[in-house]
Amino acid sequence: MNDAMWAGTVTVGGYGGAELEGYLARPLGDAPRGGVVVIHHMPGYDPGTKEFVRTFAAHGYAAIAPNLYSREGAGVSPDDQAAAARAKGGVPDEQLVGDVAGAAAHLNALEHANGRIGVIGHCSGGRHAFLAACDLDLDAAVDCYGAFVVNDPPADQPTTARSVLAKAPNLSCPLLGLFGEEDRFPAPDEVAALDEELTRLGKEHEFHTYAGAGHAFFAVERPAFRPAAAKDGWERIFAFFGRHLAA
Template sequence: MNDAIWAGTISVAGHENAELEAYLARPLGEEPRGGVVVIHHMPGYDEASKEIVRKFAAHGYAAVCPNLYSREGAGVSPDDQAAAARAKGGIPDEQLVGDVAGAAAHLNGLDHANGKIGVIGFCSGGRQTFLAACSLQIDAAVDCYGAFVVNQPPAESGMKVTSLLSKAPDLSSPLLGLFGADDSFPGPEEVAVLAAELEKLGKEHEFHTYPDAGHAFFAVDRPSYRPAAAVDGWKKIFDFYGRHLSA
């Protein structure tokens, strides 16, 4: 078995052909494999996001995380890019969809790609994963505690974010949702509304809400980390992608 991987910074063409910095990791083996687009959280394109990309490659997928804040300037540190993007109210949904489409196309253009694409996102990236899965043809989506899929954000937030519930009929793939019972964004009631809507629409989904876990329970570098939830969550993610991203 060859478990070696390659990982490093590349460029991908995003929305309206914008050049985006991106972090790619892929196995060096010759086996056909699915691709995973990783959508980073609101604090930006950070070390933790790159670690997640490498984790997927170590499990046999080609994975890429586009820096959604690339437009804030090359050579600008990711935390400054994130602060600048936040001050502008975040990134437009249309731009996000174009960026994910570009990242997915890049993965499908790699040697040994089997044509299957998964998307996963954390925090604001969880909402954006749902958006991408309702806007693009993908094969498996994983929403990790994304807020404002159902509820509108507070009016005073200034964020360019709206509820996505009306897009649910367009969900193109099975959806795995991983949530913390102690989270408020999204709170358990928001998760329940989304589950009921997907049930009503006959959309394949699998939601898990972990007790004693709040927002960002996967984040190993933050006090919010909850090992029991994160370990089981990763198992569920790889099981889910194993079923849906195989050739």
């Protein structure tokens, strides 16, 4: 694997004509490549998100993470942007879809793009990946333990997010779901309900639930990290994108 790449900050067009900061990584070779939009989690546009972007570039994809909290002010630290966005209950769904569409267009405008786009997100980003795959025409989507896809959040949760299960008939592409058996958001019964609904609708999907893993098991910087689950999850992600984003 030749993992030589360019990586750095770019400007991405977003919902309503907004200009967003984004982190882009792409291989230096000239082979045709698919694109991956990495949707950051509720804690924001952080070093872990950028590492995910570089990991996809090392595996031959052009990848970009738009900073969904860019509207909270230029020159403001990502942590402060995230705090301001969380105080508002997160990113509105329509805005999220427009920002992902802008990031996908940015990837497709790059040299050597093959026109195929996947999305991936963790936690709130997992819900957003599912939402984007229902509202946009995409080629593959990965939901890593996305909360509040099936059920509304509890009243004490500081988010305006609501269930998007009703959008399932519009799912535009194959979906890979990776979940922890000990997670509460989403809990195993929510994962089962989503699986049942997608099966009923005839939507192509594959779900994997890991024993001994809870929420955020991909996050190497957290106590929740579970190496075996994360390793298997990455292998499944690359196999899945390999099938659906190849030239």
